[in-house]
Amino acid sequence: MAKRAAVAFSGVRTRSITRNEIYHRLEWFFDRHHDPSGKHTIPPAAPIAGLWRNLPLESLCVSMNQQVAVIPAWNSPLFHNVPIPWVSGTIPGSIGVKDVKNFGDLVDCVVFAYSVAGWNVS
């Protein structure tokens, strides 16, 4: 009898990510020299205007949503093709890119986006 190939039902599998990894991925987004397994270098209080200079926040939202190429450091798209929201409050307490003031806000925004997309964020 032929051996059956293993089948992965990725559609029903709950995917997991840590807040720490999201933090590293965001740091890599802003600093391509960032070591994904090294120390964190961008503090949560870093103003977003200092990291996204002269550019409108909507282009940040578009740019984050366009990160679909596989990044070798993680062997996956930077934000796993999870849609990053523009507007806050679509679910009470959520924050969108439009209202991000600092790097910590952006981490919260992306963590929320992963949760909404069905990821388990620990």
Next chain:
Amino acid sequence: MSVRLVRALFVAIAALASLAGANPAQAAPKLTQQEIQALVDAHYDEEIKRLKLIIESRKQDAVVYLTGLTREEAKKALANKNEIAPILPKTPPVADPCEAPQRIFIRRNGQDTFQLGAVDVPVANAKGASASVTQDNLTHSNVVSINGRLQTVVARQHPLTRCADGKTIAAELPSTTLTQFGYMIAPFVDGQGATNNPRRNGESSSLQLGVDLQLAALGGPFINSQYLTLSPYYQTDFRGNANVQGAKAAWDFIEPEINLGGSRGVPNSYFDWFWQLRAEYDAKHVTDPGLTGLARSNYQWVGGSVQAHFTLFPSFEKIQPSKESLFPAIANRIFINAMANYYRDTNSGRDINLYEAELGYNLSDDGKSSVSIKYDSGTDKDTLQLMKKYLVGLNFKY
């Protein structure tokens, strides 16, 4: 004896080697997550203490204020935030996505406001309008000089925020692959130039009344953001003598991956930079040139401008404190701007160029005041005046 001596020598060498290689960061053990948690808890315990003190004093004020009221009156007052204000809002304040953040703008020119239909250019990054009045008592003359643009947004639809009757009407998740469109309609009054009293030869000015019809295209496979602006306008001079009708089309781009429109992330230690690119078509029919410097003719200018902005030795203090600026004393202070314009009048075949280079020094950390030396060479499209001049200036933005 000799064995002991050799052993002692080895021990001494090993001790010296370990001392020489000692690294304070290696010597101090890294904290565990629990230990970090304890440190963070201690930090926030301080915050809790401060908040408790504030709450205690607020409570005392409330007791003083409510003393003498009935239970119902006191409950009503406690529930009214205008009487007893909450220290922290129950829900974080969120900007209304359907409400325009700003409707009226006073800026230097059209390039200062081109993103009106999307998110506004921050004031710190805008150039701002300038106006001056000079009265010369020796020659009994007055000069009024204006470089500014007043613009108001009368209608807008943000590409990422679908709104109708003041409410969002769709899920607010931007598409990862499709281009999303928005529009903006904004009438403007734009004044550039000077007027003299009594009138002098060579006086030149431009006063335009028009409307910007802007299409914003965000996302898609090719570029991050594009802004296409069509602007029909009527032009005269500051005395109202000229009669010019025209229409302008401009195409601006933003692509953070190549520093187009702005710069992203952590810059290198030597300089931070970005560039801007604008393609433009400007058609004018001059019925009466007045004092605009134009000739009675038709113009069809095709061309554009490219600008590059550099800041030397950027500061990392706020965005990456572990990285030091190369020269902290002058971090974020020295800047260089370069601009090149090229236009061709397809009616006459005339080409005009304008080049500008500027070297400046920021007097304040936020860059709102600076001194600079600027060199202009070439011909301005709107007045057709040939320039070759140096300008030392003190600049303010607000």
